[in-house]
Amino acid sequence: MRKIKCPYCGFDCIKYGKIRIGSQRWRCRECHQVFTKPYDHTNSDFRLFLQWLFSKNVQKDMPGAGRNFRRKTVKFWELWPLPPKVETQRSIVFIDGIHLGRKACILICCDEKHVLGWYVCRAERAQAWEALMNRIATPKVVVSDGGTGFRKALKKVWPKAKLQRCIFHASQQVKRYTTTRPKTLAGAELYGLSNDLFKVNSTDAALNWVRRLTDWKIKHKAFLDEVSYDEYGKPRLKHERLLKAEQSLIVLIKSGTLFTYLDETLDFDCSSTNNRIEGGINAQLRAMLRYH
Known part of the structure; x- marks a missing residue:
């Protein structure tokens, strides 16, 4: 007893x-x-609070328009949970930032099963990334979408970690320049090349994809070098958006971050995308904001 x-x-x-x-x-x-x-009643009230928070129920549909619910759960809104300090090395971590408002952003780091840490800031800057990463042991591989200031923080806090740029975001960056319905042959071929990134599953396939990108550059060199003139007679590249799309891929290839997941020295299966954090965590946060 x-x-x-x-x-x-x-x-x-x-x-x-x-x-x-x-x-x-x-x-x-x-x-x-x-x-x-x-x-x-703290435990039962807290369960009631979490049940509402992770559901689609809205307070106006509750008895009394939710007044009794708010009275019971008002104390939990003042809680500010702090992330733990992670001292055990992970093989792979996923890092991303989600913007909740104009000046509200949450930086999140997770492994394949759990959230390791988070940091609330106004924008994605190197100092904010450092504050998040300093509390987590250096992993072997980091999968990121290339947020602002992250590369600078990575070199400073986790210099020995390998970086894998999310190929989904790399493909999306090309799509922003070419659109899903390119009006030129060069744009259509480059858009197809970016979609083929998801089919690369070996070192030979990666080399073949890089070779195809080089051939695309050679094939359309005359087209890409075309120049137009503005109203002041100043020359300007006519297909600047295509060149920016191609340059975004070239930068990733030269930095060695596009095909890190194919590195034969890794003793584990490395993911090539940031889907673990995008679909498993960020999507839930966005849904919670929509419902409440």
Whole structure:
């Protein structure tokens, strides 16, 4: 049986009858104080709060338009959970930032099963990334979408970690320049090349993909070098958006971050995308904001 301690002196208590409404009364053996132990509703209220938070239910549909619910759960809005310090090295971690507003951003780091840390900031900057990464042991591989300031923080905090640029975001960056319906042959071929990134599953396939990108550059060199003139007679590259799309891929190839997941020295299966954090965590946060 669980022993009841006196709230005044801390010694053991004995049963001392019951009050009129039926609650048990207790008497301290040491200081002889008599009291009743109030029932703590914190656990049940917290379960009620979490059940609402992770559901689609809205407060206006609750009895009394949610007034009783707000009275019970108001204390939990003041809680500010702090992330733990992770000292065990992970093989692979996923890092991403989700913008909740104009000046509100959450940086999140997770492994294949759990969230390792988070940091609330105004924007994705190197200092904010450092604050998040300093509390987590250096992993072997980091999968990132290339957020602002992340590369600078990576070199400073996790210099020995290998970086894998999410190929989905790399493909999306090309699509922003070419659109899904390119009007030129060069644009259509480059858009197709970016989609073929998802089919690269070996070192030979990666070399073949890089070779195809080089052939595309040679084939359309005259087209890409075309120049137009503005109203002031100043020359400007006519297909600047295509060149930017191609350059975004060239930068990743030269930095060695596009095909890190094919590195034969890794003793584990490395993911090529950031889907673990995008679909498993960020999507849930966005859904929570929509519902509530």
